Amino acid sequence: MPKSLGLRVGVVLALAFALGIGSVLAAPPGGHIGFMWPVGLASGAVAIVPRRHTALVVTLVVALVTTTYAVGEQYSLQIALGYGIGVGLEALVAQHILTAGWSRTWQMRDLNDLGRFVGVCVGSAFAGALVFTLVSWVYDFGVPLHVGIAAFGAHLVGQASLLGLFREHVGPEESYGSAERSITWGLTLLVTTIAFIPNDVPSLAFLVLPLLGWMAFRGSTREVMLQLVVVGAIASTLSGQGLGPFSNTLWTNADSEFQDIPSVLFLLACAMVSIPFSMAVTMQRRSAVQLVQEQARSERLVQSARGIAIIGTDSLGRINLFSPGAESILGYTPDEVYGQSTRMFHTEAEIARQAAELGTDPTYVSVVRATGELPPGTARIWQFVRKDGIPRTLSTIFSPIIDDSGDFVGYVATADDITDRIDAEAVLEKALHTERRAVKRLTEIDQVKDQFVSSVSHELRTPITNIVGYLELLMDGVYGEPNARQNDAMSRIDMNSRRLLTLIDDLLTLSSMESIDHRRRRSQVDLVTVVTRADEIVRPSLLQRDLEMVLDVPDEPVPLIGDAGELERLVINFATNAVKFTPDGGRIVVRLIAATDSEGPVLEVEDSGVGIREEDRAKLFTRFFRTTRAHELGVPGSGLGLSIAKAIADVHGGRISATSVYGKGSTFRVEFPLGADQVTDD
The missing domain is CATH 1.10.1760 (Arp2/3 complex 21 kDa subunit ARPC3)
Structure with missing residues (x-):
């Protein structure tokens, strides 16, 4: 305690x-x-x-x-x-x-x-x-x-x-000052003492009641109860001394248990009169304070609502409330609008428009009456005219005011200035229209590009294929046995022709990956099978090289929803890139890591090759980009292999990355999302 x-x-x-x-x-x-x-x-x-x-x-x-x-x-x-x-x-x-x-x-x-x-x-x-x-x-x-x-x-x-x-x-309940309190208490002590001295004047006891009532009317409930205690103490003490109106022979000759009944009844009457009266006054006083506080709060809300116009009128439509927000939005001062009709804020054309929408007569009174009959909280868009003649668009809620007796006493309108928002929406709609046109144009350009690439590849592939075919005939001696110099020239032509065919294939692949209308053959594939098949395709290129290539895959299938051909191409691009940039005596590891409860499957190709300089890493997956080291070593390539790999990883929801230590090797990694083995809508 x-x-x-x-x-x-x-x-x-x-x-x-x-x-x-x-x-x-x-x-x-x-x-x-x-x-x-x-x-x-x-x-x-x-x-x-x-x-x-x-x-x-x-x-x-x-x-x-x-x-x-x-x-x-x-x-x-x-x-x-x-x-x-x-x-x-x-x-x-x-x-x-x-x-x-x-x-x-x-x-x-x-x-x-x-x-x-x-x-x-x-x-x-x-x-x-x-x-x-x-x-x-x-x-x-x-x-x-x-x-x-x-x-x-x-x-x-x-x-x-x-x-x-x-x-x-x-909380505070009393509403009178110290001087009045002193007088009230002094009279209470004096009158109670005087009333309980004579034995033969019972009516004097009633003089105490006005003092109790006055204290109940002016003081707090606690003070009323304290006054009641003082009155009871004086009355009981004097009655116990044989004084006062309740000590006459009528009561002193009664049964000893009932001699105090008059005092008990008197004090009980005082308590049952003063306490309820005090509480009623206190409740009324508290209600009045709450009403004043609520009015002050409402006034503060009106004054603080700078972004909202609040306009009140009397029953005849004359303005009697014009908030600071209304002053800021419409440009008028309260003195300029008080007593005026809200008709001053609207043009004839606006009133006619409102009347047509509400289905009423094209008069301002009819429009206001029809607006007031709408469901509570219904917002309507009104065109207001500022003092300077500039129109503003406001979202307005129009509400009738009914007093406690049910009589109509006026209207109150709350209006939010939405002019800037409407202008912004118009600009946004225009921008969206422009964007839709741009998307349509891009789609058309993409289709033209696809057609162009397809046409060019066809026109290039056919003659190059013929060139390669005739080169094979020449190199096989169909048209006569070539000499050493001729064989060397034809080998160079064959090598560059095949490089050109590879470039055309890469362009076609990249174009199809980035095509808006491209449809993929998505199904559940086994990444173990995909990686193994890619390894079998790349491994013959190691026959003329002194390289070790290690395949590290799980024993169990690793499912993934995707395009098996594209995924195989991704692995081949990583592996062939590692073969090209790893000197003889090096090591290449093609690794597949199965999915866990928190991570999806991961594909890695690690090599002990020449590595990548720091300044080249940011551009690795950019189309046609080739590192400085590739140029120095004269490694052939179009610069499209890694960009194709990134495009394949992106369409499968994977995240591609590369880490490298220059001169010691590189690791290319694709992290597929968790749950990528589940079929979803494309």
Whole structure:
């Protein structure tokens, strides 16, 4: 328990103990319940402590009550203990009802809280009175029914007068100053004292009620309850001394248990009048504050909505609200538009357009009425004219204003300036139209290019094929045995012709890979089979070379959705490139790594060749690019092999890369995506 709360509980229990002893000692002779024991303080102490400390505080309450009653000569220890248990049970009942079974703290903010407070007072007083009655019956201590009635009345007043002091603070409630507070308290002390001195003027007690009502009207609920405690203390003290209107012979000759009934009823009436009145005033005061805050908040929202025009009118359509946003968008000041009709913002052509769309008469009043009848939140596009004559397009929501009595009092329009957005959309639409035309043109160009490449390749391939054919006849001696010089010349012609045929094939392949309309034969292929077949094609080129070529593939199939021919071409391009740039005595490894749970299959071709300079790596996969080292070594090639490999990798969703250490070798790698073995829509 926090130290501050523990100190507060200690002070409350100490005060309850002191007042309890006083109530027992001041009780009328022959009484059996004491004189208004302060049960509200005991219940309040239990209500404000955390749940885990409830048992301890209740135990202390039982002990204190037992001790206070034990000081009275007529109370035995058993009776005092029984009364102590009764007050402890009463405090537990009050705590449980107040906090709704430990679920929340206790406040007095509305009528539900007031109902709970009344229920607490009645329920806890009844629980305590029941125990007091039982103790009276068990120990033959007075008349049980009389003891129960007297205990219920005294405890009901004690709860109603004191328990309200322990409610949770809910913010400032009072609305009067220190001078008025001092006067009110001074009059309360003076009038209560004067009213409870004479024995034969009962009407003087009613002078206290106006003061209680004034405090309820001007002060806080907590202060009202404190005033009620002070009035009760003065009235009880003076009545106990035989003074006041409730000490005449009519009541002093009554049964000892009922001698305090007039004081109990008076204090109960004061509590039941002042507490509800105070709560009603507080609720009304809080509602008024909330209304002012809401109005201020609405005003701040209107003032802060710089990008939105908010225009309000009265029932005749005259402007009475013109927000800073409206001022910024339309260029008018509020003084220039107040009292004017919103008709000033629109042209005749705009009104006619709106009337045609809404199907109403082409008058501004008809258009406004038809717009107001649209479903709430319906936005319409209106053309406004600024003060400087520049038109602006606003998306406007037009809403009628209905007051609390259901009467129409005006309109409010919220408008968002969408002129720039509409202009931007027009520009974007124009750009999209231009882009669509460009795409169409590119498609046409691509088709022309394909036709051109196909035509040129056909026109080139046919004569070159004839040249190669006749060269083979010449070299075979069909037209006479050639000499050594002729054989050498024909070998050169044959080699360059075949290089030209290879170049034409590469151009055709690259063109088809980049064609928009190209249709691929996609199916599930086994990369192990693809790599093995490519190895068989490349390996004969090693017969005249001193190179070691190693094939490293998994034992199990590696599935992939793709074009088997294109994938085979990718492996061949990597392998032949490695063969060309690896000197004799070198080593080439063609490696295939199967897919895992987190990565797709990987193809690698590693060589111990000449390597690639750093400045050449960025251009490796560019068409027709050949490294400086290739030119230095005179390695033949068109510069299309790696660009074709990249195109094949791209259409299969793979990521191609190359790493190299100049002078020590290179590794070309394609990482296929995970799940590439699943059939998807092309």
